[in-house]
Amino acid sequence: MNKCILAIETSCDETAIAIMRNNELLANVVSSQIKDHEFHGGVIPELASRLHLDNIDIVFQKALKEANISISDISLIAIVNGPGLIGALHVGVVFAKALAYINNIPLLPVHHIAGHIYASNLLEEFNFPLLALVVSGGHTELVLLNEHLDFKILGQTLDDAIGESYDKIARVLGLGYPGGPIIDKLAALGKNNYDFPIPLMDDSYNFSYSGLKSAVINKVNQLKMKHESYENADIACSFQISAITPLIQKTLKAIKEYQINHFVLAGGVAANSYLRKEITTAINKENPNVKVTLPPLWCCTDNAAMICSLASFYNEDSYLNNYHFSVNPNMKLDK
Ligand code: KG4
Ligand code: ZN
Numbered sequence: 001m002n003k004c005i006l007a008i009e010t011s012c013d014e015t016a017i018a019i020m021r022n023n024e025l026l027a028n029v030v031s032s033q034i035k036d037h038e039f040h041g042g043v044i045p046e047l048a049s050r051l052h053l054d055n056i057d058i059v060f061q062k063a064l065k066e067a068n069i070s071i072s073d074i075s076l077i078a079i080v081n082g083p084g085l086i087g088a089l090h091v092g093v094v095f096a097k098a099l100a101y102i103n104n105i106p107l108l109p110v111h112h113i114a115g116h117i118y119a120s121n122l123l124e125e126f127n128f129p130l131l132a133l134v135v136s137g138g139h140t141e142l143v144l145l146n147e148h149l150d151f152k153i154l155g156q157t158l159d160d161a162i163g164e165s166y167d168k169i170a171r172v173l174g175l176g177y178p179g180g181p182i183i184d185k186l187a188a189l190g191k192n193n194y195d196f197p198i199p200l201m202d203d204s205y206n207f208s209y210s211g212l213k214s215a216v217i218n219k220v221n222q223l224k225m226k227h228e229s230y231e232n233a234d235i236a237c238s239f240q241i242s243a244i245t246p247l248i249q250k251t252l253k254a255i256k257e258y259q260i261n262h263f264v265l266a267g268g269v270a271a272n273s274y275l276r277k278e279i280t281t282a283i284n285k286e287n288p289n290v291k292v293t294l295p296p297l298w299c300c301t302d303n304a305a306m307i308c309s310l311a312s313f314y315n316e317d318s319y320l321n322n323y324h325f326s327v328n329p330n331m332k333l334d335k
Contacts, residue, residue, distance in 0.1 A: 002021070003312070004076070006077050008078070009092065009307050010084075010092030011085065012084055019064070020312065027067035029066060049091055076106055077099055078308065079108070080110055081331070083113070083329055084327075089329065106319035108318060109320070113333050114333060115309075117264060119300070124293045126264075130263070131145075131262070134267045136268045136269060137167065140247075142155050148313045154258075155250065156205075158208045160208075161209065163268050167179040168213055169217065172220055173236070180271070184240075186236040187237040190234040192234075192237050192241050193234050196219070201245075207247070244278060248279055252287075261290060261291065263293070264294075266300075267300065271300040
């Protein structure tokens, strides 16, 4: 059967629609709101909802044009209904429901983080057991999959997400938003000459970033108060090493314990050049038989191509021909 999926993603600050026909990606449109939120130093939820509303039809028309198809060719609409910002999610869900109702197309509500994990399936077929390290603005977790769509969270952050700490530290250093890519570039020029704590190097698979974040902010404030000179690049480099060390250590431990065949990196922080290099080197050294997939930069941060990829693995029993579902800002990945 001809399967043509249209996927919609509006969980945070990107309005994204992609179209995939029989596993071939025909369109991938992402309208980023970064320029509008930059001025405020972070995402303003109310503004994000309004911008999604302004842009969603433009993004939709662009995606149809890019794919060179019409709405009557679409056989499934996949929509992210959580987790994320409540108002932002609502815009995508209401748009998806209207589109589905008018054109009599089934709907499939899906999980945003599952989408990030399936970004890597656009590149390489999954080989189970698979371990995903999810690192984004709202999540830091290790997820085990023994088969498609079977998500088990091994551990997660007990407080802040890693991306959030990159963004906050960049703000304190006056570097702009989003902080991740800026700190990434700056860290490569700096020295590891500040002794920041390496968080939660225990036996669990959990993470913690609030203590490290506070330690870095306190250090910067102290240096400023004492009028001591410092290089932002050195702060960035030292912070980054402390932030990424537990990710690598716990990934290696999980690979061993669960006899993993395939490792994938997922989420916005998967774009980080230091993390990409260090985690690949560490896995190749300790477990050369484990396949490692790093999503390319274009599908690390939020997009709808990853949602098409995820949706393609659901069978028709999961499709909805009703509109009795809502958004869930705190939606869980494992049931
Ligand atoms: O997945 P994503 O687009 O949105 C969420 O689902 O949260 O991730 C956004 C996060 C932001 O915190 C951003 O600073 C971070 O990903 N990020 C990076 C890099 N590129 C984006 N963090 C570190 N290094 C990067 N190169
Ligand atoms: Zn995301």
